[in-house]
Amino acid sequence: EDQVTQSPEALRLQEGESSSLNCSYTVSGLRGLFWYRQDPGKGPEFLFTLYSAGEEKEKERLKATLTKKESFLHITAPKPEDSATYLCAVQSLYSGGGADGLTFGKGTHLIIQP
Amino acid sequence: NAGVTQTPKFQVLKTGQSMTLQCAQDMNHEYMSWYRQDPGMGLRLIHYSVGAGITDQGEVPNGYNVSRSTTEDFPLRLLSAAPSQTSVYFCASSRGGLGYTFGSGTRLTVV
Numbered sequence: 484e485d486q487v488t489q490s491p492e493a494l495r496l497q498e499g500e501s502s503s504l505n506c507s508y509t510v511s512g513l514r515g516l517f518w519y520r521q522d523p524g525k526g527p528e529f530l531f532t533l534y535s536a537g538e539e540k541e542k543e544r545l546k547a548t549l550t551k552k553e554s555f556l557h558i559t560a561p562k563p564e565d566s567a568t569y570l571c572a573v574q575s576l577y578s579g580g581g582a583d584g585l586t587f588g589k590g591t592h593l594i595i596q597p
Numbered sequence: 598n599a600g601v602t603q604t605p606k607f608q609v610l611k612t613g614q615s616m617t618l619q620c621a622q623d624m625n626h627e628y629m630s631w632y633r634q635d636p637g638m639g640l641r642l643i644h645y646s647v648g649a650g651i652t653d654q655g656e657v658p659n660g661y662n663v664s665r666s667t668t669e670d671f672p673l674r675l676l677s678a679a680p681s682q683t684s685v686y687f688c689a690s691s692r693g694g695l696g697y698t699f700g701s702g703t704r705l706t707v708v
Contacts, residue, residue, distance in 0.1 A: 487639075514694075514695075515695050517696070517697075519699075524702075525701055525702070526601075526687050526689075526699035526700050526701045526702050527640070527687070527697075527699045528699070529696055529697065529698065529699075532695055532696055570639075570640070572640075574694070574695070584630070584642040584645060584655050584656070585630075585632075585640070585642065585697065586642075587632075587639040587640040587641075588639055589637065589638070589639040590639065
């Protein structure tokens with residue numbers, strides 16, 4: 484069974500204070516690992532897809548990295564508008580939920596204080 | 598482009614009532630999915646479709662039906678609502694099953 488564990492559950496940072504969010508996963512053949520951002524009352528917004536260990540992707544102040552067991556979302560010099568819940572999900576080549584299904588973690592609630 | 602459109606945004610049902618949550622996408626995506634999001638549980642897959650006429654069950658399909666008669670639409674039907682189906686429901690679509698675009702959600706309360 485595919486599993487995704489995100490840590491920490493919540494993180495409060497000062498504006499400009501860089502940090503990292505962790506996503507540990509177990510999957511029977513990784514098709515892709517996804518990072519999403521979710522604002523209150525809205526649907527998840529796609530950020531990145533990572534396919535293989537060693538891959539990195541960047542977007543503004545965010546950088547996602549991938550190993551065989553975990554992914555990190557690095558936030559550099561964050562601003563208050565980066566406050567959101569960040570979700571990690573994996574898609575397995577052999578998912579019991581179907582080849583289409585994503586298995587999500589519970590998310591990290593990030594607050595950036597001015 | 599509107600992306601993924603879900604209606605209604607809010608709904609209150611009585612136990613035993615039935616209803617349909619609507620989902621439409623205008624991106625010509627072949628893959629569409631329904632998820633529910635509950636506090637402390639994360640998003641869980643209910644049903645999915647890889648093209649018109651093709652649907653399959655996800656992790657938590659009981660109490661829900663789907664059909665896919667067109668590429669654009671993927672409605673989710675609650676047959677007989679139960680309080681355990683109180684949740685926020687998200688529809689998502691993608692091309693090739695990667696990089697999903699999510700709708701803004703339907704918040705459902707069953708009393």
